[in-house]
Amino acid sequence: MWLRTSGREERGGPPLSRQRIVDEAVALLDAEGADRLTMRRLAERLGTGSTTLYWHVKTKDDVLDLALDAIFAAVPIPEDERWRAGVTRLIGDWRATLLRHPWSAALLGRPMLGPNVLARSDYLYGTLVAAGVVEPHLTAAAFGLSNFVIGSALMQATWLVNADAETRDAARQHMDHQRDHYPALAAHGPLTVADDWDASFEYGLNWLLDGVEATIATG
Amino acid sequence: MWLRTSGREERGGPPLSRQRIVDEAVALLDAEGADRLTMRRLAERLGTGSTTLYWHVKTKDDVLDLALDAIFAAVPIPEDERWRAGVTRLIGDWRATLLRHPWSAALLGRPMLGPNVLARSDYLYGTLVAAGVVEPHLTAAAFGLSNFVIGSALMQATWLVNADAETRDAARQHMDHQRDHYPALAAHGPLTVADDWDASFEYGLNWLLDGVEATIATG
DNA sequence: CTGGTCACTCGAACAACGATCCGGTGGAGG
DNA sequence: CCTCCACCGGATCGTTGTTCGAGTGACCAG
Structure with missing residues (x-):
């Protein structure tokens, strides 16, 4: 016993x-x-x-849906910040979380309706509304920011995390070998220039936010 | 015989x-x-x-890679247009093609190195360079535009094409039932407001292009 | 103590999948 | 005529997601 x-x-x-x-x-x-x-x-x-x-x-897909939503618990919802700082922080943490779990990139093509994702989307909408963004710019801003962070994380996860060094070298060699077919790509492309994903992300995000901000002033 | x-x-x-x-x-x-x-x-x-x-x-993945690249043959490479008009047309056709083949959204997480994709990326880089965009804005612009169109198509394909009406209704009902948990989402969210994906896409794209254009003037 | 209900567990099995092995087949070239 | 070789496919292997039905033990009413 x-x-x-x-x-x-x-x-x-x-x-x-x-x-x-x-x-x-x-x-x-x-x-x-x-x-x-x-x-x-x-x-x-x-x-x-x-x-x-x-x-x-119920199914394996349920596990994936739940896992995808679970990682968003690590994205803090900003408080007491000016709208642009809050949105910037939210989107930045959103991206960091996706990159910390690179497998999530492959799952972004399924409906994200978990409580964690919805809570953060709610913050995004609420903050934009409070900042004075009105339709049709409101939907455009929320979609644009979401789509931008999703696309960025998807592409970066594809290349820097999921693709092994072998694949990247093969890609580099492939493009170098066809240098005359893709002149601009070979001269300035992402595999030639030492690219800074973080900086590029911030530029794009700020361009979007500048555009959103401009709609507030002009109505 | x-x-x-x-x-x-x-x-x-x-x-x-x-x-x-x-x-x-x-x-x-x-x-x-x-x-x-x-x-x-x-x-x-x-x-x-x-x-x-x-x-x-060689493998089934090869078939998928080839199929994904194949559909980009339908994206015409603009000629004789001012840089912003050309980029706008390219990105718009890019998005239209992805939406015409909604299964492509699920495949965007794999390296896209086919000749059709590379040729269109080459046009994008070349056009931006010719327009006077320089680093670090060049990489940021190319990445930002690509990521934006990928994210937009991914999200729209997820909701409007891949998700059946049953799923969408369930989502609507789910959010309506928790209206107090997600106040902003319930009041202004994409399932409440009659959203115009095309218009939202154009707003976001123009915000990005405005940002890129501004870097040309100031160097 | 007894009998029964209920949440929970799992071995066996099924259909379908991607992929490989190995024996064909038929036309071209010597 | 023989040989070669690009091309084809039946049989088969290991693995996957999922279902079925038979368990198991805790708990509770009588």
Whole structure:
């Protein structure tokens, strides 16, 4: 009796729950990438049978949706800042979070309706409204900022994180070999110039914000 | 003899080639979406065995890469236009093509190194350079414009094309039900306001181009 | 103590997938 | 006629997401 471990500890950790599944899924995605996430591997890390997961979660896609929303909990919602500083901080943290979990880039093509994402979108809309942005510029601003950060993170994750050095070298060589086909690209392209993703992101973001700000003055 | 059909016609169409495989893949993707593309179904449409495809193509990912690049052939490269008009046209056609093939949104997370994509990127860089855009604004402009169009198409394809009406209604209902949690989103959000994706896209694009243009004057 | 309910677990199995192996086939060239 | 070789495809392997149905143990009414 005293020597018999409880079934709970045999399987490692607290009882299975949706939260534990999602947390472990994020850890697995961070460690091994999107294509290495399978229900069996996830269950193994949780110390359970793979089919057990389906009691807590309907499909694998649900796990991905939940994992994608979960990482946005790390994006703080700004407080007591002027609208432009707040938006800048939100979008910057948004991007940093996406880049910290590069697998998220591959999941951006699915509806993001989790509570964390919605709360941050709500802040974005609310801040723009409070700043005096009105339709049609309001929707354009919210869409533009979201789309810009999504596109930026997607492209950077594709190249700097997901693509191995082998792929990047092959790409460089490929373009160097066809230098006369793509003259401008070879002379000024991203693989030639030492590019600064952070600086480029800030330039683009400020151009967008300048445009939004200009609509406030003129109505 | 005269009644015996040639083996070629029995299997339907001209001999198998990489080009035919890619064309049929695009047609299949257009008709049924990304997750319905399998090597077996693709082979069936081509009237061949599934394993035959692997003689012309190394992996399924190759098919996807080729299909993704193939659709960019429909994006004309502007000629004889002032830089801003040319860039506007290129980016607009870029977006239209992505939206005409909504499955492409899910593939944007992979390196785009096909000849069609590279040629259009080359035009973008070349036009910006000719317009007088210099570093660090050059990279920022090229990245910003690409990322913006990618993000816009990705988000719009996600919501207006890939998500069925059922999903959209559920989303609307979900947000309406939590109206107090997301006040700004409920009042001004994209599912409340009748949003105009095209107009929003143009606003964002012009804000970016205004920013780029301003860097030319000031150096 | 008993019997039963209910949340939860999991081994076995299924259909479908990407990919490989290896034996064909048919036309071109010697 | 034989040989070569680009091209084809049936059989098959390992893996995937998901379902089915049989369990297990805690808890509760009687």
